[in-house]
Amino acid sequence: MNLKVYESPNEFLEKVEDFLLKEEVVNNLALGLLYTLTKPNSHYKDAFLACVEKNETPVLVMVMTPPHNLIVYGVGEDVNEAIGVAVTSIKDIGVILPGVLGPKALAAEFSGEWVQQIGCRLEVKMEQRIYKLEKVNNVPLSNGKLRLATKDDLELIVDWTYQFSLVTPEHLSIEGARKLAERGIEESSIFIWDDNGPVSMAKKARPTKNGIVVNLVFTPQEFQRKGYATTCVAYVSQQLLNEGYSFCSLYTDLANPTSNSIYMKIGYEPIIDSVVYGFLYDHEEA
Template sequence: MEFVRYNSALTVLDLAGEFLAKQEAIHNLPLGILRQLAKLEKTSGSIPNDMLMALGIDEENFVKVVLVRTPPRNLIICGQLSVLKKAAQWIYSIGIDIPGVVGCTDTSKTFANEWSNLTGHRAVACMKQNIYQLKNLQEYPRKPGRLSYATEDDIALVMSWTEEFEEEALGLTEHPNLEETVRKEISNNQVFFWRNDQCTPVSMAKRARELPNGIVVNFVYTPEEYQRMGYATTCVGALSERLLNEGFKFCSLNTDAENPTSNSIYMKIGYEPIGDAVEYRFEEISNSP
């Protein structure tokens, strides 16, 4: 088993795209990020040099492990369980420090346990996720209103709702480059509101990573004053319908496995669970009494 680090997302996709596409929706996170980086590389000629993109390749030249990290985010890992310990050992051997890991449940657990053995850090499971896929939209109760793009006039609101989503759903307390990110998302028509019959934004969802055949929906957020009214269901349902009508064969999203409300919302629309994932945070163990 050989591990190779690359500085070209186009090269990584060329080598590992088929491996990831075998489970396209389950691998939506690493596959989608690599495709975003490859698009950036095509247009600008380069990508940020602090990215970690690596593959584990066996003696027959088959990809067995894919590793992707966009600092300061956690390491994303997917691959065969039998080689994940070697992947952790390789990252440790080249001196890369990582704050955590995310991937399919057995995958990230195996890696996290080995990382703990190597570093002495405690691996804390901080988020369990369900991975969903939608191919056919089901009928569901729709609230009055309409789906619309967020515009430049909505930047402050989208920033606020994005920040609140990151804090509530992801546990993030720092939001670097938030305004720049939101402005870019809005200019690319990635942010959608469901507006009620008074044209007030009451729920938000974003179209995110494009896959070879599908697309990811994320950042589904409804402020507290509009929760439990069916707006999130309507917003995600309307956006998913729009994306399927654009020609995508499926929509995919990840949810907090311990949030029964959000999981119920998606299944009402027709999203089906196809896998699960878990995110681990690595913590130093204090030796002080």
């Protein structure tokens, strides 16, 4: 069993795609990133792509697009041994991990091994749940209409994206929020629910073989508790299904029971719990 680091996203995808597609919803993040990385205009730089293999078969897959956390996925009776191999090898080649995210038990095992070998501290950034939707339920809808965000909405989307990021594990700077907003508007991937003006937003992201992710769901405080988020997500999800995707998926923060309840009412069904861990090194404050 050994760790292999891949320089070519295309070669890496060829190696791990079938392995990840066995649980496509669980691996929506890794797969979505890999499909993006294989495009000639990918905006991601210096990706870390690695796989612990046994007899040239994947056991543990790792994807990291700095400065974001390492995504891990592995299954089978050899996965714990693979974690030990991975951590030792990553440490030896000098890669520093800001954190880890993945299915709860796996991420905990990997993070524990990393802390033990590196000597850093560990913190839970967010307990998450991954959901899947194949059919939108008949839910009460708010007044208004769904539309794509345009360049005229840019400053608003920048502000909303920045506010959204403040309750996520990876806070964006205003400049980071602007880049994400500009790219989303350019790619026609950000939707606004408009009721005599913008009141809520959602974004489509990271299409995989059969599905697509809904993220960046945000409603400003002054428009909350009016059903706008429910309506926006329901409309966006239905539109994506109408476009031919077999399913939509999304991540939720388990500390936010309201959003989890909203998504389940729409038709999203829980698939697996995920967790985001952060590593605190000697030069960082807890």
